[in-house]
Amino acid sequence: MHQLLERMQQNDIRALAKAITMVENDHPEKLELLSDVFSQKKHAHYVGITGSPGAGKSSLVNRLITHIRNEGKTVAVIAVDPTSPFSGGALLGDRVRMNQHFTDDGVYIRSMATRGSLGGLARATKDAVRICDAYGFDVVIVETVGVGQSELDIMKIVDTTALVLTPNSGDVLQIFKAGIMEIADLFVINKADLPGYGKLKALLKELIMMTATADHEKAIVKTVTTENKGIDKLWEKINDHHDYLYNTKAGTKRRIMQQELEVYELIREEIWRDVTKFIESNDELAAITENSDPYKLAIEWYEKWKKEGGN
Numbered sequence: 001m002h003q004l005l006e007r008m009q010q011n012d013i014r015a016l017a018k019a020i021t022m023v024e025n026d027h028p029e030k031l032e033l034l035s036d037v038f039s040q041k042k043h044a045h046y047v048g049i050t051g052s053p054g055a056g057k058s059s060l061v062n063r064l065i066t067h068i069r070n071e072g073k074t075v076a077v078i079a080v081d082p083t084s085p086f087s088g089g090a091l092l093g094d095r096v097r098m099n100q101h102f103t104d105d106g107v108y109i110r111s112m113a114t115r116g117s118l119g120g121l122a123r124a125t126k127d128a129v130r131i132c133d134a135y136g137f138d139v140v141i142v143e144t145v146g147v148g149q150s151e152l153d154i155m156k157i158v159d160t161t162a163l164v165l166t167p168n169s170g171d172v173l174q175i176f177k178a179g180i181m182e183i184a185d186l187f188v189i190n191k192a193d194l195p196g197y198g199k200l201k202a203l204l205k206e207l208i209m210m211t212a213t214a215d216h217e218k219a220i221v222k223t224v225t226t227e228n229k230g231i232d233k234l235w236e237k238i239n240d241h242h243d244y245l246y247n248t249k250a251g252t253k254r255r256i257m258q259q260e261l262e263v264y265e266l267i268r269e270e271i272w273r274d275v276t277k278f279i280e281s282n283d284e285l286a287a288i289t290e291n292s293d294p295y296k297l298a299i300e301w302y303e304k305w306k307k308e309g310g311n
Contacts, residue, residue: 002029002036008135009040013108016135020110023127034127037134044076044133045242048154050144051164056190059225060164060234061143065101067231068139074106076132078125079143108132126157126262155183156261160241162221162234164188165204167196185218185241188234192222216244278305 004022007015019037023030049057049064061077068075101107112125125142132140144154154161163184168191187204189197201220208218219237223230245251279285279301286297 002033004033005036005040005134008131011136013105016108016131017110019131020112020124020128023124023131024112030127034130037127037130040134041130042133042136044137045139045238046129046133046142046158046160047139047238048142048144048158048161049164050154050161050184051188052166055164055166056225057143057164060188060190060223060231061141062101063223063225063228063231064141064235065107067235069101069104069106073138074136075139075141076108076129076135076137077110077141077143078128078132079109079111080125108135108137125153129157156258156265159245160185160238162186162188162238164190165200166191167194167200186237187218187220188223189220190223190225192230193224193227197222215248216250275302275305278308282308 004015004019008019019033022033027033049061051057058079061079065075065077101109110128112128129140129142142154142158161184163186165187167189187208189200189204201222204220208220219240221230221234221237223234225231245254282304285301285304286292288297
């Protein structure tokens with residue numbers, strides 16, 4: 001067993017932080033550590049909070065943490081933020097909005113930069129979630145960067161995805177249409193004290209009727225985080241969806257799909273790492289110029305890697 005995991009099992013929070021840093025920085029021992037972490041998973045409840053910027057996701061997560069802690073459960077939060085173009089780190093980490101929980105030993109909050117990922121998550125987010133699970137947290141919340149329709153990677157990671165919308169966000173169904181609306185497991189209408197709540201709820205109900213299955217209908221939850229309203233109902237619906245997943249074939253099917261996607265993703269990462277190393281160390285490859293044909297070069301480099309470096 002990796003020494004960091006041994007320290008984590010003794011509730012060493014510094015070991016937890018170091019383990020996440022290792023996977024973020026692609027440390028040579030990363031796969032060894034993650035294999036040990038996977039064998040020690042404790043089946044925490046993974047919850048995704050996603051939605052457009054300005055929907056109040058961080059404030060909602062802050063309230064949700066308090067509610068979960070009042071039930072005596074421990075919580076880890078992975079807040080995925082935009083990437084700084086200068087340092088490569090997370091910009092304005094959402095931990096600022098959750099500072100009231102900093103001194104609570106039952107809460108761990110970590111900001112992660114997307115580092116260019118188009119799916120709204122950092123590549124290491126799944127690994128960080130697993131590490132928090134192995135540490136022993138009861139609930140792991142992933143709050144995404146809030147980039148809109150491309151933010152679909154969340155479905156590969158969590159058990160339950162809550163999509164946060166607001167009444168004043170315009171034509172919401174047009175904004176989110178094909179992708180993210182379909183992967184939401186429940187809808188949260190936050191800032192529900194604003195005008196337009198009824199219209200948005202009616203639109204969501206119409207969408208749900210078109211996508212509902214025989215054994216499950218997506219819930220709509222009304223919240224006003226400034227007044228701490230609706231948080232208990234939100235947590236109830238999150239747990240209802242969790243029970244549905246673990247008591248039906250749909251849940252089993254989803255977990256298998258997630259495992260399959262992860263295996264393919266890990267293989268792609270290893271191949272990409274191998275190809276990049278080969279290209280950067282091979283002086284015989286044609287140099288790129290402003291007039292280079294990228295399609296021709298891609299074929300040539302790939303074929304050369306397969307012949308000389310891919311065996």
